[in-house]
Amino acid sequence: MQDGGLGHAGLLIGAVAAITAAAAWWPRVAYRLSVAPLESPRAECLSCGQAFAPGRRGWLRGGSACRNCPQPWWITSLLAGAMSGALTWRAAAFTGEHLLILTCWLAIIQAGVLLSLIDLAVMRLPVRLVMGLAAIVCVCVGTAALLSAQPQLLLTAMMAGLAVGAFYLLAALALPSQIGLGDVRLATILGFALGVNGWTAVVLGTALPYLLAPPFALALLLRGGSRKAQLPFGPFLIAGAVIAQFLTGS
Template identity: 55%
Template sequence: MTTVAESPTELPLGLILAIAAASGATAAWWPQVAYRLAVAQGESPRTACSVCGTPFTVGWRGWFQLAASCCASPDHRWIVGLLAAITGAALCWRTADTSGGRAVLLAGWLLLVQAGILLSLIDLAVRRLPTRLVGALAAIVIVCAGFAAWLEDRPQLLLATMAGGLVVGTLYLLLALLTPSQVGMGDVRLAATLGAALAASGWQAVALSLMLPYLLAFPFAVAQVRHRTAQAGHLPFGPFLVAGAVLAYLLTPG
């Protein structure tokens, strides 16, 4: 008996544009959330503007809406939203086949981009990556990989995800032990999570993600040293880890 292969399921252009728009609209709110979470380790999230003292609205609205008189209203929301929209469209375009578990992996990457933007904004502001947020992202990656593996009856997909996180996490842990002033434990946890997500797509993407963050960070590190900024020895590495992982995923075949 001949088995008919399952035909690829491609995303229509209209759905790609809708996903891109939703990604951009969602990410546009993250600067406000990041402002409240960008506090020193051990401190509670901000309940009022640190500049003008305007209190934030109590409840969930206070996380996404500032008072009109507050001077801390983020003026770069549209840039963040545009970047997320372009990235969302690129992820959809890269995923030529959304049949089986690949649609689940695509959803996982769209969520990863959103979480990565939030983590990057916090890291840029206070040079730290909150453990709870990174842990939540890791849980999303594992759940998506497990669900995709179940849909495709490919347990090796989940095993590859776990192995990718272990390998990349171990490498960055060694870097953190050798250069503690350059790589923090938050970077280690985030790198392991991104490595796990990439391993589901293949080890070529994992290998590329080990190089790209440093290539992206190099010009900024040089500029920081040349201008001798106050924090020249501590470049926030989270944004480069996220950008490098997304680029590695986009540049490797699906």
């Protein structure tokens, strides 16, 4: 095997291992942050009453959110690893702007796991987490445009972000019970990131969430759920964007 192939395989294995391992630490963080706006993070497990340790130790735990209440935490961890592996395998190169764009998407996957867990629990996407992701994405894309001497890369990304954000803002105004402002913020960031690959990626990433959500809604109905029940849209925004990046990225 050539050195380039070995390097590619090494980075692929490293990315999958790192993202999978890191995602295993999010259940505790997500559980503590799954509260109403302006509320303090949870200080104890609501199921068994076990208090979380004070300070940083109360946030650091791999696996289930509570040691007394086992949960299938490994599902999201493996999904994160699979997505990171797919995008790393799809990457054309691991130098300069290509590595920055890959880093951007690995950050989206990692943050997407945390945001999805919170959205599934309490139907909200915390502003600070979304804005933190926005900062990482902007720095990665902006630096990639600078290194590649392609200012149009950043311009297209900005236009795509504005277009997708405007679309979801109109959707939120028209369907406030289904699309929230957190979804609008997240969709804007994902549109910005997808804009690096052109408008085909942006359109695909915008359409896919609406194709992914109905099967899950139907499954909930078949399990006895209410037709009026709200379905968190954040996980579908993340999944749709990652799939679009995989199909159109380079």
